[in-house]
Amino acid sequence: NLDFHPSGRHFLQIPGPSPVPDRILRAMSLPTIDHRGPEFGALGLTLLAKLKQVFKTEGPVIIYPASGTGAWEAALANTLSPGDRVLMFETGHFATLWHTMARRLQLDPEFIGLPGYEGWRHGVRADMIEARLREDPAHEIKAVCVVHNETSTGVTSDIAAVRRAIDAAGHPALLLVDTISGLASADYRHDEWGVDVTISGSQKGLMLPPGISFNAVSERAIEASHHNRMPKSFWAWDEILEANQNGYWPYTPSTNLLYGLNESLDMLLEEGLDQVLARHQRWAAGVRQAVAAWGLEIQCQDPAVYSPVLTGVVMPEGVDADAVRKLIYERFDLSLGTGLGKAKGKMFRIGHLGDCNDLTLIATLGGCEAGMKLAGVPLAGSGVGAALDYFAHHPLDAIR
Numbered sequence: 001n002l003d004f005h006p007s008g009r010h011f012l013q014i015p016g017p018s019p020v021p022d023r024i025l026r027a028m029s030l031p032t033i034d035h036r037g038p039e040f041g042a043l044g045l046t047l048l049a050k051l052k053q054v055f056k057t058e059g060p061v062i063i064y065p066a067s068g069t070g071a072w073e074a075a076l077a078n079t080l081s082p083g084d085r086v087l088m089f090e091t092g093h094f095a096t097l098w099h100t101m102a103r104r105l106q107l108d109p110e111f112i113g114l115p116g117y118e119g120w121r122h123g124v125r126a127d128m129i130e131a132r133l134r135e136d137p138a139h140e141i142k143a144v145c146v147v148h149n150e151t152s153t154g155v156t157s158d159i160a161a162v163r164r165a166i167d168a169a170g171h172p173a174l175l176l177v178d179t180i181s182g183l184a185s186a187d188y189r190h191d192e193w194g195v196d197v198t199i200s201g202s203q204k205g206l207m208l209p210p211g212i213s214f215n216a217v218s219e220r221a222i223e224a225s226h227h228n229r230m231p232k233s234f235w236a237w238d239e240i241l242e243a244n245q246n247g248y249w250p251y252t253p254s255t256n257l258l259y260g261l262n263e264s265l266d267m268l269l270e271e272g273l274d275q276v277l278a279r280h281q282r283w284a285a286g287v288r289q290a291v292a293a294w295g296l297e298i299q300c301q302d303p304a305v306y307s308p309v310l311t312g313v314v315m316p317e318g319v320d321a322d323a324v325r326k327l328i329y330e331r332f333d334l335s336l337g338t339g340l341g342k343a344k345g346k347m348f349r350i351g352h353l354g355d356c357n358d359l360t361l362i363a364t365l366g367g368c369e370a371g372m373k374l375a376g377v378p379l380a381g382s383g384v385g386a387a388l389d390y391f392a393h394h395p396l397d398a399i400r
């Protein structure tokens with residue numbers, strides 16, 4: 001109903017886009033400047049340097065005026081050639097979409113994973129990747145592609161273990177990692193984990209609106225881009241890397257989103273990345289307390305890889321999670337993430353990332369609790385109470 005305008009602030013608790021802080025909105029409201037002028041070049045150099053700290057890399061980070069999907073395509077188009085075999089791991093809906101993209105780009109993707117729905121409740125199994133690579137003595141597999149924080153399920157994957165698996169198999173495949181929803185909310189280390197291309201986006205942990213995305217690239221990835229045969233123009237790294245030397249782009253960049261990015265990087269680095277990550281872990285733990293008190297299941301079945309970014313809440317058999325979500329949206333002006341792909345109708349997702357605080361999460365859990373009661377979902381107890389207790393007894397300082 002377009003005539004209905006609820007009072008107060010909308011609760012945007014989907015796992016991205018996440019709420020954009022006022023400080024970033026103000027930075028983006030400044031006048032657009034000449035993207036070939038000196039002021040812009042200085043801004044470009046500054047933010048490209050700061051960006052490396054968030055990806056934890058000494059190498060370059062390329063910025064595209066595109067959503068995360070564009071940066072997925074850029075990663076494949078710059079490193080691979082038509083017909084190349086790539087090994088991908090099914091962790092959920094986003095891994096599946098990336099696999100579909102690889103096929104459309106005329107790669108030869110092989111999708112491995114746990115049987116049935118199990119893969120959607122666990123992280124990547126590095127041992128399965130290692131076993132498959134050991135069966136490839138001719139090195140036909142050119143890249144391993146995995147999703148670090150599977151936004152459709154609330155499950156993370158151990159990327160360092162995937163790198164160890166590739167090395168243990170003595171395999172030269174490149175490692176391509178999607179951390180579109182992990183960066184700046186979940187621990188991520190491009191260089192230390194030996195990642196060749198890291199793909200990320202603006203609208204999650206960076207707290208920006210959607211519209212820009214990233215490729216952090218290793219020397220091996222750049223080397224591959226000099227020889228690969230996939231047609232590419234807009235996505236080609238070489239021209240961008242050259243223009244970036246002076247803080248510019250070969251085509252018109254998203255100037256005002258870059259103002260926002262500069263502000264976002266300042267906010268994250270002023271707070272300190274360790275603190276940012278601890279804050280997310282703590283929120284996630286509080287939200288899981290709530291789900292446990294409701295007597296409901298969490299989508300992720302392995303506590304070692306619970307996502308600090310979002311939690312998937314599984315509805316009891318016979319309850320349509322989307323109907324519950326719709327009721328919560330209509331009654332409380334609270335947006336929750338829908339179940340995607342194989343999880344459709346089975347669960348909803350609570351985003352707890354970026355510009356949140358204990359009380360916005362308590363309110364979010366309040367909306368979930370009241371909505372589930374109205375929808376007739378049987379609850380064992382009060383999740384709101386459990387989360388309040390958890391937050392009260394686990395101040396952020398204590399877990400630093």
Ligand code: PLP
Pocket residue numbers: 016067068069070094147149150151152178179180181201210
């Ligand atoms: N990969 C992951 C893990 C995501 O969460 C998303 C979006 O939510 C994407 C890829 C696609 O990114 P975008 O929707 O920005 O194109």
